[in-house]
Amino acid sequence: MISFAAAHGSDELTPLDLVRRATDAVLRREGGSLLQYGSSDGYPPLKRYLQGRMRRDGMAVELDELLITNGCQQSLDLVRRSLVAPGDVVVCENPTYTGLWNVFDTPGIRLVGAPVTSEGMDLDFVSAALEQSKVKLIFASPNFQNPTGRSMPLASRKRLLELAEKFQVPVVEDDIYGVLAYNGRELAPLKALDASGLVIYLNSFSKVGFSGLRVGWIAASRRVVERLTAAKQRADLHTNLLGQAVLEELGRRGWLDKHIRKLKKLYAHKLSVLGGSLERHFPPEAKVHYPDGGMAVWVELPGGMDAAEILVKARDRHVLFAPSRYFYFQNPRHNAFRLCFTAVTDERIVEGIRILGELLREEVRRAAAGKRQRTASSEVALV
Amino acid sequence: MISFAAAHGSDELTPLDLVRRATDAVLRREGGSLLQYGSSDGYPPLKRYLQGRMRRDGMAVELDELLITNGCQQSLDLVRRSLVAPGDVVVCENPTYTGLWNVFDTPGIRLVGAPVTSEGMDLDFVSAALEQSKVKLIFASPNFQNPTGRSMPLASRKRLLELAEKFQVPVVEDDIYGVLAYNGRELAPLKALDASGLVIYLNSFSKVGFSGLRVGWIAASRRVVERLTAAKQRADLHTNLLGQAVLEELGRRGWLDKHIRKLKKLYAHKLSVLGGSLERHFPPEAKVHYPDGGMAVWVELPGGMDAAEILVKARDRHVLFAPSRYFYFQNPRHNAFRLCFTAVTDERIVEGIRILGELLREEVRRAAAGKRQRTASSEVALV
Known part of the structure; x- marks a missing residue:
């Protein structure tokens, strides 16, 4: 996974x-x-x-x-x-x-x-x-x-x-x-x-x-x-x-400070690996917000798409992310998700984003064709 | 202290x-x-x-x-x-x-x-x-x-x-x-x-x-x-x-078990040191309950005496204990106190109990003579 x-x-x-x-x-x-x-x-x-x-x-x-x-x-x-x-x-x-x-x-x-x-x-x-x-x-x-x-x-x-x-x-x-x-x-x-x-x-x-x-x-x-x-x-x-x-x-x-400096360098590098992969593999309909720090990027899909439903399919392909609705305690939005990149090796970032990009392209096509089907929801433990 | x-x-x-x-x-x-x-x-x-x-x-x-x-x-x-x-x-x-x-x-x-x-x-x-x-x-x-x-x-x-x-x-x-x-x-x-x-x-x-x-x-x-x-x-x-x-x-x-065995031996020894000192120095009016284990003994004074008041005087003589009223959340009894012996060296147990015994004998005499005087209360941090 x-x-x-x-x-x-x-x-x-x-x-x-x-x-x-x-x-x-x-x-x-x-x-x-x-x-x-x-x-x-x-x-x-x-x-x-x-x-x-x-x-x-x-x-x-x-x-x-x-x-x-x-x-x-x-x-x-x-x-x-x-x-x-x-x-x-x-x-x-x-x-x-x-x-x-x-x-x-x-x-x-x-x-x-x-x-x-x-x-x-x-x-x-x-x-x-x-x-x-x-x-x-x-x-x-x-x-x-x-x-x-x-x-x-x-x-x-x-x-x-x-x-x-x-x-x-x-x-x-x-x-x-x-x-x-x-x-x-x-x-x-x-x-x-x-x-x-x-x-x-x-x-x-x-x-x-x-x-x-x-x-x-x-x-x-x-x-x-x-x-x-x-x-x-x-x-x-x-x-x-x-x-x-x-x-x-x-x-x-x-x-501690020395360790944090190394960590920031490593995470900045991982963010650039992630960014490169996202640009190569994600459909243009997925809007990515790149932060200047932290541990995650936020991806917004077109309205009407449901990231929790996509997660079920992504899990079948051995990729996990955190759908937006996990984070809303009221008025949930369903069409976004969080990608944390800090715990994943470079190789697996590239591989995971390739798989996810493929899935998202299918989903965007399916949504555009109005063929969305509801599937069971899925839960992932979060921090 | x-x-x-x-x-x-x-x-x-x-x-x-x-x-x-x-x-x-x-x-x-x-x-x-x-x-x-x-x-x-x-x-x-x-x-x-x-x-x-x-x-x-x-x-x-x-x-x-x-x-x-x-x-x-x-x-x-x-x-x-x-x-x-x-x-x-x-x-x-x-x-x-x-x-x-x-x-x-x-x-x-x-x-x-x-x-x-x-x-x-x-x-x-x-x-x-x-x-x-x-x-x-x-x-x-x-x-x-x-x-x-x-x-x-x-x-x-x-x-x-x-x-x-x-x-x-x-x-x-x-x-x-x-x-x-x-x-x-x-x-x-x-x-x-x-x-x-x-x-x-x-x-x-x-x-x-x-x-x-x-x-x-x-x-x-x-x-x-x-x-x-x-x-x-x-x-x-x-x-x-x-x-x-x-x-x-x-x-x-x-x-862990080996350490606990040693600890029990040490504490049993300390309890016997405490017991010997209590018998030598405490007035007979102070009733001591000796447990078969744990970290403390409980001492009951004659009714009408107030351990918290005695603590104020004991502190002046560099000895501390925990008066009973600290432990009652309702219907407090005032005439008892807890003596924890586990953190005190043998020498200081003997010395502390000697001082406390002297003070208690004075207090018992004073109480018997009906000359009790109220003093400010005192607080000691407890576990």
Whole structure:
């Protein structure tokens, strides 16, 4: 099976040797304290490392404005537990990461989906939602939004913050793909532009090769971090110390940044391989959005076509992708899909896209001829 | 400061070398897959190891009846999320682990506290509660209950299961201290006696030297595990793989059991040191319950005395313990306290108990003379 379905990292550039060296170093240095209970807010050296890293990226945070979590999924869950109650309205992108709406799929919470345009989250829609309802939180992924790969221009980031300030609504910024900007500098995160302290910044090490360690973090105002930390303590006391210490060691020694530089180069190369294949094999009716980073491209088919139906046939030919309707929690669009290229070898990218292109050409012809037939739907596990 | 406050393990017998060897072995063998995303239900080799371990202890479970979590705190949290809704009544021991009632301190959930007798949870009380209300869950810690150290005799275990079956109420069994039975064989856990499939069994590696790794597990019926696994996925996708793999390696190689045997010997020795000191220094008015295992002893003072007030004075003399009222979520008793002896060196046990004994003798005299004075209360972080 050639799978473009889940947003997994590459096996080709695993930081295994670095992790082995870092693990040995921290166990020698920190000794038994890594095996004992730790602080709910996180392993202090990792918090200090993250503080330095965020400063470098234009985000000045104090240590008590940081909380270490088991990755962004837990961060989302802690935000819901601490800041959202039944009766609340939450605005987020639609389509979005399925793990987000899984968390908010709770009786009494109203999740309002803002469409995603070529410039990211539709801010006219957000503005109207803020006018119409008492909104409790806004979720935004300004960098390489999952699943569309769209990024928000600087002017839009500023406008979103103005809206948040005007209505005094916190904005949860999911920056998990932000570090994977292949070409040149990343745009400033909302957190770096935030003068009002309303941004709750989420990030993790899951998309740069360390998802199995389950370590992420939240940066927010002291008041918010206090509430999130209390929720973290109730949820699981604290995040595993070995993973936190390994990442701090990798970070402090500069190995993490070096690994990320290599990863960006590899992924940029894979994106160009994918792009070449798409241009050669996909029918012109399939519109491809190429991002400047992240782990996936978004493909839009002509209206009326259903990517989930095509997936059933693609699976028969041993190719998987993630159909658009997996990512919509309301008003689903069916005629698009996400292709993650980071976990697939070059050869299999070329082969998979050739097979998929052939299938799509058949499907486009069939659709044009009005011969569409409905088939059973199919599910693929996603991240 | 000599702290008998938190239920931490000993630094004297840290399995650090074993962990270093196990970590190196799993990183060599499993390679990059430990750094990638894993299954929400747990790392398959660890599940197989736990299945074998539970079989050995008289509990036959299938692999799909097991879920790996970030330790017992997360297990409690997942149980609440999956099985308890506003309006539900939950019965548990009172006093109990504070992390339990932190989890259930949710609007609309009614937590009913069963007193803890010399034979564990008061089953006449439980029976009456089942008659009076529609109870959703019963929590029980049959082995070395925290904080009292009481254990439930076999006949009581059977009666609790009969009650559960009669009223068709699931019993959550917290067995985190069960492995620390110093003298002879452990009593059969409820799970081993359970014919009806109503027991939800919780355990972890946190009390045998690996709390920082945050790895625990739940064994329950397939239907319950399915719901808990879905909650786990929403909560944080999965438990960290490195910690799971390290524990599996330690377990499979027999190092875990060997370490536990040494730990039990060490703790039995510490308990005898503590016992000797208590007999020498504590006033006869302080009644001590000596358990056959676990990490703490429970001391009861004459009625009218307040352990939290005494703690303020003990802290001035550089000794800490956990006053009883920390553990009561209703009808608090003030005249008892928990002494955890596992993290304290022999010398400091002797010294701490000498100081505390002196203070208690003063306080008993003062109480007898009716000269009690109220002082500010004090808080100590607990596990």
